[in-house]
Amino acid sequence: MIEISPSRLPTQSKPSLIFPATDETIARAAALLASSHLVGIPTETVYGLAANAWDPVAVRNIFAAKSRPPSNPLIVHVAGIDRLDDAMQWPPSPLVQKQLDAIIDLWPGPLTVVCPRSSRIPDEVTAGRDTVAVRVPAHDVAIALLEACDFPIAAPSANRSKYISPTKAEHLFGQSGLGEYISMVLDGGPCRWGVESTIIKLGDEVPKMLRPGAVSLAELARRFGVSPEAMLQNEVAAENRGEPASFSAPGMMREHYCPTTPLMLLSTGQPAIECIETEPGKRKIARIAFRALSADEASRYFAVETLSTSGDMLEVAHHLFAALRRLDAEGLDMIHCDTCEPVGMGHAIMDRLQRAAARTQG
Ligand code: TXA
Ligand code: MG
Numbered sequence: 001m002i003e004i005s006p007s008r009l010p011t012q013s014k015p016s017l018i019f020p021a022t023d024e025t026i027a028r029a030a031a032l033l034a035s036s037h038l039v040g041i042p043t044e045t046v047y048g049l050a051a052n053a054w055d056p057v058a059v060r061n062i063f064a065a066k067s068r069p070p071s072n073p074l075i076v077h078v079a080g081i082d083r084l085d086d087a088m089q090w091p092p093s094p095l096v097q098k099q100l101d102a103i104i105d106l107w108p109g110p111l112t113v114v115c116p117r118s119s120r121i122p123d124e125v126t127a128g129r130d131t132v133a134v135r136v137p138a139h140d141v142a143i144a145l146l147e148a149c150d151f152p153i154a155a156p157s158a159n160r161s162k163y164i165s166p167t168k169a170e171h172l173f174g175q176s177g178l179g180e181y182i183s184m185v186l187d188g189g190p191c192r193w194g195v196e197s198t199i200i201k202l203g204d205e206v207p208k209m210l211r212p213g214a215v216s217l218a219e220l221a222r223r224f225g226v227s228p229e230a231m232l233q234n235e236v237a238a239e240n241r242g243e244p245a246s247f248s249a250p251g252m253m254r255e256h257y258c259p260t261t262p263l264m265l266l267s268t269g270q271p272a273i274e275c276i277e278t279e280p281g282k283r284k285i286a287r288i289a290f291r292a293l294s295a296d297e298a299s300r301y302f303a304v305e306t307l308s309t310s311g312d313m314l315e316v317a318h319h320l321f322a323a324l325r326r327l328d329a330e331g332l333d334m335i336h337c338d339t340c341e342p343v344g345m346g347h348a349i350m351d352r353l354q355r356a357a358a359r360t361q362g
Contacts (some may be wrong), residue, residue, distance in 0.1 A: 028184065040169065041141065041155060044109075053122075059125055064181065092116070096203050139191075164257050195214065207220070207226075208232075211351070218343075256352075261328050287335075288324070
């Protein structure tokens, strides 16, 4: 992979606000959150921009920092399943309880559920909806921070709206970073999964998948005893077919995760060399490869990021957003990116890549 030396880091970089997570820095982060500040936090999926979820002033700053439309609600994080009532309506209806029972052991983990909200959650978090998105993250630092707070934490991915989600602490600064809005960032190392949590909506006879992630559609359908196809029959699917914008998953915009450099997805088996030769004026083309390329193919590119030598989709997801960010800082004419079967983690990868390429591919 290309390594960018510190001297080439963008000038807005503020590494002085990034602290290794220790008992002392976690306590400081909890105190900052309690006084309406925003803190960057690691989770097992991506880094989040955290605020006290019960504090409307802090929550409004999240929207300002990200330039996020106020109509796009936030995910609320709680320390454990015994704290779900901090965010969800409690007790839940019998149907929601039954559906929660089917997935509860997946927490802590990369799964978010949308269900009726607690009256303690302000309208700013839910964008005025009567539902709230909730998850228990599986990251020691995030859990330690939640345990040090006597409130739940609202945290979207810590990127500017529509840009690539951050998977390392330094991504919160620099190109398209959140700079001046952040009081501190807890560094918990690179995120394990590298793509955001799976989101499902409970409360209908068939729960609906709103966003694919590390918890697969097949696994969820098996647990709910429904067909995977039925879980996908929702407004997000309609929006992806170009039908009117979704109300049930407002954040699933067709254009999202977009690098500023044009991004072209290569169909499986498509000879990339042909693609390069059809773009004769464009010399600086980089390639994101999901497995090792032949020396001949690699030599045609200005730069190559190999996300996995063996085509392992967990490795690909883990490295994908960081590679897109690195290449996007290189002033390239175009990025070519491999594609994969949209199953398991491949489903989440292709969902993100199709949105990332939407601006280029029309
Ligand atoms: O992995 C993750 O989920 C990360 C980490 C930080 O936890 N967070 C994350 O948040 O990806 P964000 O804000 O980037 O994505 C949250 C998605 C958005 O698409 C939003 O529209 C949707 O969740 N969402 C939140 N509340 C909702 C609700 N009440 N109904 C439907 N969709 C909701
Ligand atoms: Mg996001």
